[in-house]
Amino acid sequence: MNILAGTKNSFALSSCLLQWGQKITIFTNCHKFCIEAKVLSKEPGTQQYYCIPMKNLKCSLLFILVTLLSQCIQAQQLPRRAFLGAQLQNVTEAQQKSLKLPTQQGVHLVRVLPGSSLAFAKLKVGDILTAINQYSIVNVRQFMPLLKKFKANDKVKLTYYRQGKQRQAHMTFQEFPKMQSKTYDVIYSSVKANTNHLRTIITKPKGNGKYPAVLIVQGLGCATIDSPVNRFSKAISDSLTGRGMVVMQVEKTGMGDSQGAPCRECSFEEEVEGYRQGIKALKKMSYVDANQVFMFGFSMGGIIAPIVASQMPVKGVIAYGTVGGRNWLEYEMENTRRQAEMAGTPYDEISVIMQAKEKALHYLMVEKQATQDIIAKYPETAPHLRYPQHSQYLRSVGSLNLAKNWLKINAHVLVVHGKADFVSFAKDHALIAKIVNSKHPGKATYTELPNSDHWLNAMKTMQRSRQNRRNRNNAKNYRLLSIVSNWILEKVKIS
Structure with missing residues (x-):
């Protein structure tokens, strides 16, 4: 180890421990030898103390160093994803002709954001990007997954066309912008869930102390929580952390910085494990009151939350826009x-639709046939087999006893349904509260939220929400x- 700085009785030491963000300070006197290990790369205030009698120094010091080194290996952080910084469109046939491009392959830069990687490389609106290093760019759909190969600070060579002439430029990928706030701390960390390494974004009130905490559980589908265009993620932190709560949001595998299986190929069990590890990590944080941890599930998240809560007990569970009293x-x-x-379909046609839906669910869920095989044999089932996740994910959900999962938990429960939500049913939310109260009287509350749809759009009716959902x-x-922050603070106060 190299001594970086020290006084007569304390030293700051450097080793591989400092390289991953752990500051080691040694305190000694005639009787004791103490090490303070403060993890700088995880969350403020996370620290551990090791104190041993001087007479046992040699053996104990070795044990402490081995412990810290093992933590060093486990705590490797996720690299930040690359920030291209452009709005892209496919190259049209008209653009190919007017710009005299050899092919229609590539992506058209419609907008270049200031401070982005492309801006630093001096690319402009109107340029046609055709290759990055040895990878040819075909269109937007092919290019977006290609970007996942690159991380912040990677250096690449770009091939592009400007006004019909081929050019090249060298570019260093900038780091994707992080969530920021002047009123609370924002901490980027991660959890490991089997083979997946998932980004976590934690927001906490400024200052020391232990706070109640909330784990957010996302709905069905694949969308990053870590983006300036995701207004909801920021709104959650502004509201809940602004009221004195720690909030953890977990990025799904394959999304944002998270590494592992592509999101759409992730199993339901893998997704549940990611949130289980999130709760586990949240409870260990030095600034979290482990007895005041809550889960807040949206849509499919309202199905996942009670499963996790039955394995990792929490103070309370909130569900919005979900399914839970009856099966999927x-x-x-x-x-x-x-x-x-709602679409105004004639009733005789609805009967045909329902027959096709029943057939699709039977062969997918019961017979467990592949989606493409079902459609090949029964083409009428195709509209009913368009899910944002892999078919095995849906089979797992279809096999759940949702009522049983709610009966397994012993926690306060708040279920909320938006009055304009045409995706979920008010009666399912009322049934969840009824089920919980049947075992734990008075623990569950159901409420209806006016002027709100499934996505928290300000809509007065289901029909209006359906018409404007896109x-x-x-x-x-x-x-x-x-409503949620008031309910949580009330439950914290009661305890």
Whole structure:
């Protein structure tokens, strides 16, 4: 070890421990030898103390160093993903002709963000990017997964066309911008869940102390939580952390910085394990009150939360826009009919749709046939087999006894349904509360949230939500977050 700085009785030591962000300080006197290990790369205030009598110094010191080195290996942090910084479109046939491009392959730079990697490389709006290092770029769909090969600080060579002339440029990938706040701390960390290494974003109130904590459980599908365009992730932290709570959000595998299986190929069990590890890590944090940990699940997250809570006990569980009182297949059948009726489909056609839906679910869930084989044999089932996750993921969900999972937990429960939510049912939320209260009277509360749909868009009716669901400029109704924060603080105060 190299001595970096010291006084008569304390020394800051450097080894591989400092390389991964752990500061080691030694304190000695005539009777004791103490080591303070403060993890700098994880969360503020995380530290461990080792004190031993001087007479046992040699053997004990060896044990301490081995312990710290093992933690060094385990605590390797995820590298930050690369920030390209552009809005992209496929090259059109008209652009190929006007720019005299040899082919229609490549991506068109519609917008280049200031401070981005492309901006530093002096690429401009209108340029056509055709290759990065040895990789040819075909179109946007092929290029986006290709970007996952690169991390911040990687140096690459770009091939592009500007006004019909081929050019090349060298570029260093900048780090993707992190969430920031002036009113609370933002900590980027990670958890390991089997073979997946998942990014976690933790927000905590400034200052010392132990705070109640909330783990956010995402819904179905694959979208990054770590992006400036994800307004909801920031709104959660602003609301809950602004009221004195630690919030942890877990990035799904293959999304953002997370490494492991591609998100759409992730199994349901793998996803559950990621949140289980999140709760485990949250409870160990020095600034978290381990007896005041809550889970907040959205949509599919409301199915996952009670499973995790039955294995890793928590103070409370909140579910919004979910399924839970009855099983998944019951829900799917009724929701299919409701969607068809809302679309104004004639009733005789709805009967045909329901037959196709039943057939799709039977062969997918019961017979466990591959999606492509079902569609090949029964083409009418194709519209009913378009899921954002792998078919095995849905089979796992379909096999769950959702009521049993809620009966397994002994925690306070809040279930909320948006009045304009046409994806989930109010009666499922009321049933969850009824099930929980049947075993633990008074522990569950159900409430209906006016002027809110499945995605917290400010909508007054289900029909209006359905008509405007793809509009990215919808106003949001974040009153849910106030309801949740008030409920959590009430439960913390009671204890």
